[in-house]
Amino acid sequence: xxxxxxxxxxxxxxxxxxxxxxxxxxxxxxxxxxxxxxxxxxxxxxxxxxxxxxxxxxxxxxxxxxxxxxxxxxxxxxxxxxxxxxxxxxxxxxxxxxxxxxxxxxxxxxxxxxxxxxxxxxxxxxxxxxxxxxxxxxxxxxxxxxxxxxxxxxxxxxxxxxxxxxxxxxxxxxxxxxxxxxxxxxxxxxxxxxxxxxxxxxxxxxxx
Amino acid sequence: xxxxxxxxxxxxxxxxxxxxxxxxxxxxxxxxxxxxxxxxxxxxxxxxxxxxxxxxxxxxxxxxxxxxxxxxxxxxxxxxxxxxxxxxxxxxxxxxxxxxxxxxxxxxxxxxxxxxxxxxxxxxxxxxxxxxxxxxxxxxxxxxxxxxxxxxxxxxxxxxxxxxxxxxxxxxxxxxxxxxxxxxxxxxxxxxxxxxxxxxxxxxxxxxxxxxxxxxxxxxxxxxxxxxxxxxxxxxxxxxxxxxxxxxxxxxxxxxxxxxxxxxxxxxxxxxxxxxxxxxxxxxxxxxxxxxxxxxxxxxxxxxxxxxxxxxxxxxxxxxxxxxxxxxxxxxxxxxxxxxxxxxxxxxxxxxxxxxxxxxxxxxxxxxxxxxxxxxxxxxxxxxxxxxxxxxxxxxxxxxxxxxxxxxxxxxxxxxxxxxxxxxxxxxxxxxxxxxxxxxxxxxxxxxxxxxxxxxxxxxxxxxxxxxxxxxxxxxxxxxxxxxxxxxxxxxxxxxxxxxxxxxxxxxxxxxxxxxxxxxxxxxxxxxxxxxxxxxxxxxxxxxxxxxxxxxxxxxxxxxxxxxxxxxxxxxxxxxxxxxxxxxxxxxx
Numbered sequence: 001x002x003x004x005x006x007x008x009x010x011x012x013x014x015x016x017x018x019x020x021x022x023x024x025x026x027x028x029x030x031x032x033x034x035x036x037x038x039x040x041x042x043x044x045x046x047x048x049x050x051x052x053x054x055x056x057x058x059x060x061x062x063x064x065x066x067x068x069x070x071x072x073x074x075x076x077x078x079x080x081x082x083x084x085x086x087x088x089x090x091x092x093x094x095x096x097x098x099x100x101x102x103x104x105x106x107x108x109x110x111x112x113x114x115x116x117x118x119x120x121x122x123x124x125x126x127x128x129x130x131x132x133x134x135x136x137x138x139x140x141x142x143x144x145x146x147x148x149x150x151x152x153x154x155x156x157x158x159x160x161x162x163x164x165x166x167x168x169x170x171x172x173x174x175x176x177x178x179x180x181x182x183x184x185x186x187x188x189x190x191x192x193x194x195x196x197x198x199x200x201x202x203x204x205x206x207x208x
Numbered sequence: 209x210x211x212x213x214x215x216x217x218x219x220x221x222x223x224x225x226x227x228x229x230x231x232x233x234x235x236x237x238x239x240x241x242x243x244x245x246x247x248x249x250x251x252x253x254x255x256x257x258x259x260x261x262x263x264x265x266x267x268x269x270x271x272x273x274x275x276x277x278x279x280x281x282x283x284x285x286x287x288x289x290x291x292x293x294x295x296x297x298x299x300x301x302x303x304x305x306x307x308x309x310x311x312x313x314x315x316x317x318x319x320x321x322x323x324x325x326x327x328x329x330x331x332x333x334x335x336x337x338x339x340x341x342x343x344x345x346x347x348x349x350x351x352x353x354x355x356x357x358x359x360x361x362x363x364x365x366x367x368x369x370x371x372x373x374x375x376x377x378x379x380x381x382x383x384x385x386x387x388x389x390x391x392x393x394x395x396x397x398x399x400x401x402x403x404x405x406x407x408x409x410x411x412x413x414x415x416x417x418x419x420x421x422x423x424x425x426x427x428x429x430x431x432x433x434x435x436x437x438x439x440x441x442x443x444x445x446x447x448x449x450x451x452x453x454x455x456x457x458x459x460x461x462x463x464x465x466x467x468x469x470x471x472x473x474x475x476x477x478x479x480x481x482x483x484x485x486x487x488x489x490x491x492x493x494x495x496x497x498x499x500x501x502x503x504x505x506x507x508x509x510x511x512x513x514x515x516x517x518x519x520x521x522x523x524x525x526x527x528x529x530x531x532x533x534x535x536x537x538x539x540x541x542x543x544x545x546x547x548x549x550x551x552x553x554x555x556x557x558x559x560x561x562x563x564x565x566x567x568x569x570x571x572x573x574x575x576x577x578x579x580x581x582x583x584x585x586x587x588x589x590x591x592x593x594x595x596x597x598x599x600x601x602x603x604x605x606x607x608x609x610x611x612x613x614x615x616x617x618x619x620x621x622x623x624x625x626x627x628x629x630x631x632x633x634x635x636x637x638x639x640x641x642x643x644x645x646x647x648x649x650x651x652x653x654x655x656x657x658x659x660x661x662x663x664x665x666x667x668x669x670x671x672x673x674x675x676x677x678x679x680x681x682x683x684x685x686x687x688x689x690x691x692x693x694x695x696x697x698x699x700x701x702x703x704x705x706x707x708x709x710x711x712x713x714x715x716x717x718x719x720x721x722x723x724x725x726x727x728x729x730x731x732x733x734x735x736x737x738x739x740x741x742x743x744x745x746x747x748x749x750x751x752x753x754x755x756x757x758x759x760x761x762x763x764x765x766x767x768x769x770x771x772x773x774x775x776x777x778x779x780x781x782x783x784x785x786x787x788x789x790x791x792x793x794x795x796x797x
Binding site: 006007008009010011012014015016017018020022023024025026027031034035038039041042043045046049050053056057060061062063137138141144148152 | 321389393401404410434442449506765781
């Protein structure tokens with residue numbers, strides 16, 4: 001582990017440029033990816049705490065589990081497909097070396113973003129159905145957790161769509177091809193992360 | 209996307225040369241300007257919190273002499289004082305202020321890696337402060353639930369500020385957390401990725417290690433506060449029952465059912481205890497550099513200091529429930545958390561020993577920054593030792609909710625970090641302004657602050673032993689408290705007024721010296737770290753002129769035997785070599 005190797009060095013013993021004249025970042029990846037890893041870890045803590053709170057609150061006697069609407073399976077499929085699209089968009093862009101609006105990678109990324117919008121619309125529709133069926137926030141803590149967990153997940157996805165939107169504009173204008181490709185990679189990473197988070201949340205909501 | 213090494217990246221993209229007054233000083237993306245913006249707002253809002261504490265002390269020392277300080281206002285003052293000091297002053301000033309100023313300079317970069325995000329971070333912070341202060345002007349005023357905002361107290365009718373103040377507090381915290389996350393991602397990424405050539409992790413000054421670890425703690429701890437704030441806002445606005453149980457409020461049954469107040473406490477303290485170290489770790493780092501520089505000696509046990517910072521950071525997530533011994537939780541939990549609390553004392557004590565050993569046989573310059581740094585060692589040891597008392601369940605139970613606790617946490621995370629802040633502000637003032645401050649005024653400021661704070665907090669320990677409860681607006685007919693306790697309270701208030709007044713000296717000094725201070729030159733202290741080696745003082749936009757510095761040595765080459773000067777800057781080339789292993793005794797450290 002390089003971090004372990006680094007922090008066990010004795011810096012007072014060495015003078016000069018021990019690692020050569022190149023600056024040595026801790027990770028061989030763009031800064032944006034490092035920041036995204038930290039942000040995803042930060043978001044994981046947030047969702048973990050929500051899940052722990054869910055389990056603690058469940059133990060109180062008034063908990064009435066919410067029947068999982070079947071439409072959530074459709075929404076989950078849309079998000080999974082969205083993630084797959086981004087994955088292939090990245091693979092495609094690596095092959096061709098450039099991303100353009102009409103190219104395979106461009107179209108796949110466009111489809112990925114649109115499917116995420118479908119997912120969000122689906123989640124909204126599920127909430128509407130539940131509210132119409134009388135499963136309001138106040139009725140039971142299980143209901144409240146459903147809206148809270150799905151809502152916070154959607155907010156994270158909206159943040160991703162903001163970056164996706166900017167990348168699409170870049171692709172459409174045709175400038176900053178390098179930045180657009182990086183944005184796509186960031187979107188792919190983030191979408192995979194949010195898919196995993198959603199899978200955990202969905203399992204939690206469906207199994208309890 | 210392929211990684212492009214820093215050396216091959218286009219350097220110009222980092223330089224977003226500001227052209228107009230607005231882009232230079234208002235919507236600035238320069239880390240130094242953002243640092244000063246952060247610092248200015250933090251100190252401003254800190255002064256409001258200081259004023260609130262004086263009003264509280266007036267009520268406690270001389271009850272009912274000021275007619276408009278009623279119980280509601282008293283609790284609002286307590287709450288806002290605590291929250292502002294911990295979050296909006298200390299966290300913001302250490303990380304937003306010193307973090308922003310020092311990271312790029314000490315790492316030899318031109319700016320943060322995401323300057324625009326950095327600018328947004330400050331403006332979000334400002335908005336959070338405005339929302340917080342706006343709560344003074346809404347019907348019912350700010351929340352008076354205590355800085356811990358415990359449910360169900362905070363949103364129950366009858367608690368001051370339960371109308372709108374609490375909601376503004378929750379919104380303000382959420383905005384602050386967004387601001388912190390934007391800034392924090394910048395700090396960690398810059399430190400990890402953008403260090404200049406030769407600056408390995410173990411050549412970083414301890415200031416950077418402290419700021420880095422505290423930022424990582426913040427990134428992982430603030431989500432707990434965000435979660436609790438969101439859930440509490442749901443309870444308040446939408447009527448959910450995450451934290452709110454069914455209970456009687458002002459004689460009527462409330463609309464809630466089954467909520468768990470203990471859950472709120474767990475979430476709050478999962479954030480709240482790391483928060484102590486979010487404040488303390490940057491202070492540890494900054495004070496290490498101040499002590500080493502002014503003792504003209506390398507920091508003792510550098511590697512252990514780094515490991516101790518990391519260990520404290522990790523352990524800080526395992527001690528949160530020592531704030532909850534009297535909450536009715538399982539006693540076995542208490543045993544576990546008492547153990548972890550005592551374990552965290554080991555790396556902390558190690559740091560204290562190393563500061564003292566750095567001073568040992570050093571060529572100590574007792575100037576203003578050094579006085580504040582040494583003062584910190586005293587107050588920190590003092591507050592740390594009382595922490596060992598309170599970390600044990602059997603001692604904590606009788607002392608909980610007494611003035612002993614107030615004295616403890618003010619010594620350890622009030623006075624101690626503030627003394628470091630002053631040490632750091634005086635130490636880096638010449639770099640920020642290019643001028644020296646008035647040394648005599650600085651020393652008078654130190655002695656008034658240092659002795660004055662002891663006059664405030666030492667007697668509070670005694671009040672705690674007497675059983676004087678904290679959070680009380682007035683004592684009333686409490687037979688077990690002798691009348692002399694009230695005399696002590698009056699004296700504490702006088703000392704508090706004295707200390708608060710003494711801070712005027714600091715402001716006179718820094719503003720007077722801006723114009724009239726002697727020119728400092730680039731490196732008035734003879735310091736080794738990179739920020740003192742900039743071609744211009746104050747550093748210009750881009751920090752380093754045409755070429756980024758190279759780092760050839762660690763940050764603590766002071767009084768190296770056989771050298772002409774008593775310091776060797778990090779960027780001074782030397783013959784490349786590995787020192788021989790005859791320093792065996794030192795290597796163990």
